[in-house]
Amino acid sequence: MEDSNLDFDVFIIGAGPGGSIAGRVAAENGYKTCIIEKEVIGDKGRYKACGGAIGWELVEEIDYPEDxxxxxxxxxxxxxxxxxxxxxxxxGITIWRNVFDKFLSDMALNSGVTLKENEPLIHIEKNNGFYRINTNKGKYTAKYIIAADGATSTTLKILGWPYFTxxxxxxxxxxxxxxxxxxxxxxxxxxxxxxxxxxxxxxxxxxxxxxxxxxxxxxxxxxxxxxxxxxxxxxxxxxxxxxxxxxxxxxxxxxxxxxxxxVGLRPKIYENNVFAVGDAGGIVDPISGKGIPYAMMSGQIAIETIKNCEKRDKLDKLGTLYEKNLDRRFLRVLKAKRIARDQIFKNDESLKRFLSLWEKYRSSEIVMKRLL
Ligand SMILES: Cc1cc2nc3c(=O)[nH]c(=O)nc-3n(C[C@H](O)[C@H](O)[C@H](O)COP(=O)(O)OP(=O)(O)OC[C@H]3O[C@@H](n4cnc5c(N)ncnc54)[C@H](O)[C@@H]3O)c2cc1C
Structure with a gap:
């Protein structure tokens, strides 16, 4: 099947922060994009367990409404x-995730994404260079898959990717x-x-x-x-x-x-035009468990990587460039934090040393400047 005959260029599973931002960036870049979400989105949607704490920089960046x-x-x-x-x-602020996630999925919708809620992924398989996707409501075809369906990602389970240790x-x-x-x-x-x-x-x-x-x-x-x-x-x-x-x-x-x-990367985060973003890829701060901003950034970076590789005719480099771009933006620091985490939680003495440093410095500074 020619690419132009496919239903979508980019197909995203999960309308959490990772999926909605990937969707918005994809649609803004002219990709025909669909997001499916298994739950109902918004106030009547399923409750999502989360501390809901986000830093002020993110509030400003997305212009999150006061109300x-x-x-x-x-x-x-x-x-x-x-x-x-x-x-x-x-x-910073605390938010309810149904309200916050709805705000982000509205942004995706306004960029031209096709958003299907209450529509879980049932099956996905690769066929002649493109993907066939089955949900409870329909069948679709797409070139790129963004697995943004959280820590227990059904997408990656069906595709047989290894799970976290x-x-x-x-x-x-x-x-x-x-x-x-x-x-x-x-x-x-x-x-x-x-x-x-x-x-x-x-x-x-x-x-x-x-x-x-x-x-x-x-x-x-x-x-x-x-x-x-x-x-x-x-x-x-x-x-x-x-x-x-x-x-x-x-x-x-x-x-x-x-x-x-x-709290650590999945053994792989890319294969055959499938990108794991946010929790599906384990792209979370290993010390604090903060994941919302990293899910959003990884969603954006996955699409930017597709765009750059297509432009430079380097589709064989999608996987290496996705990880390289993530590393450049923030993943290098998260990887270092994953190593530091074992050192911090070794005993109460090392933990207390970290906590006293944390009062004055960002955890990234403590880790990258080796202040521990
Ligand atoms: C208890 C707890 C507290 C936390 N507190 C904070 C905090 O204070 N601050 C912070 O920054 N981070 C926090 N996190 C982490 C944060 O919640 C995650 O990192 C973030 O939600 C990841 O976003 P995501 O888009 O990758 O995945 P998710 O937000 O998990 O979104 C995945 C979406 O995929 C959908 N989905 C799943 N399966 C399917 C399917 N088969 N078909 C279609 N859709 C599907 C789900 O319904 C969901 O909407 C916390 C996490 C937990 C568990």
């Missing part, structure tokens, strides 16, 4: 379970606790988010958090999956910390959900 911000913060308060505390200054997966538990603005102000402060650490008696490799939204406290816990013995009792231990218990006194459980965060 969609759940809460603004000025600092991240650091708690070690043996009593040490610290504070890291830094402006256990050391590169964090199991998280999230509880959304409904409370009042007044309670948040009194217990957590009006403009702070909180993180909790402790290797020996708390979380071997990971941390827990209280990220307030407008009238909800997002209570989260994450530990490297092969080190989890009993997630429920380990989460309970977090809830029973005096500071946390006190913060949650006047709150009511709304949602309870487990989810995975990949």
């Amino acid at each position: 969609k911000i759940s809460r603004s913060f000025e600092s991240l308060e650091l708690h070690h379970v043996d009593g040490d505390t610290g504070s890291k200054k830094g402006k 256990k050391e590169n997966i964090v199991l998280t538990i999230t509880k959304e606790m409904k409370t009042s603005k007044e309670n948040i102000k009194n217990k957590l402060g009006d403009d702070a988010i909180h993180a909790f650490f402790g290797i020996e008696s708390f979380i071997p490799i990971g941390y827990a958090w209280l990220f307030p939204k407008a009238e909800t406290i997002t209570v989260g816990w994450g530990n490297q999956i092969n080190l989890v013995k009993n997630s429920r009792s380990e989460f309970k231990k977090f809830e029973n910390l005096p500071f946390v218990k006190n913060s949650l006194i006047d709150s009511k459980l709304n949602i309870y959900k487990a989810h995975l965060i990949p």
Whole structure:
């Protein structure tokens, strides 16, 4: 089949931050683009477990509307379970993911993307140099595939790509606790988010958090999956910390959900015109678990790589150039952080050294300037 007979140039699975940005950039560059999303998008869509914290630079970059911000913060308060505390200054906001993801998918839609919600991928296969895609509602053909369907990517599972190693997966538990603005102000402060650490008696490799939204406290816990013995009792231990218990006194459980965060690259992130972006590729900060901005950037870089390779007639270089472009923009730092993570979480002494440095420096500076 000629390329011009295909339904789409670029076919994207997943309308999270990675998929929507890839879609927007692809459509802006003249590619006939489709995004499929298995859930309903927007307020009535499925809840997505996430701390929802994003830095102010990203808010400005995408011109995120004030009325969609759940809460603004000025600092991240650091708690070690043996009593040490610290504070890291830094402006940001917390958002609900259904609102944020809808904002991004609207941007894609406005750029000319065909967006199909409530339409999960069922099957995908390569056939004579192009892809055949089956969903619950239709059959499509496309030249390029963007796997933006998250940590458990169905796309990459069907295509037989290798999964993450256990050391590169964090199991998280999230509880959304409904409370009042007044309670948040009194217990957590009006403009702070909180993180909790402790290797020996708390979380071997990971941390827990209280990220307030407008009238909800997002209570989260994450530990490297092969080190989890009993997630429920380990989460309970977090809830029973005096500071946390006190913060949650006047709150009511709304949602309870487990989810995975990949904290190291997938064994491969490109093959045969298929690009893994965001969580599907493990493109996440391995120390903090921050993934929203990296999903967005990797989506953009995947499309820019296609465009440049087509222009220079170098389609055989798509894979090497995708990783090279990611490295140049930010992935080199994430790779170094993945190595540093093992050093930071070696024992409480190294963890505390990191936390005290983190009060003054960005984690990328600590790692790249070898301040540890
Ligand atoms: C508990 C927790 C807290 C976090 N907190 C933060 C935080 O505070 N700040 C931050 O920056 N990052 C945070 N992250 C990480 C962040 O959520 C991810 O890195 C980010 O969502 C990755 O975006 P994505 O587009 O790659 O994937 P996702 O956001 O996971 O989007 C994937 C999309 O694909 C869709 N999909 C899946 N399967 C199919 C299918 N078969 N067919 C069609 N569609 C499909 C899904 O419905 C989903 O909408 C957190 C993660 C967790 C689990």
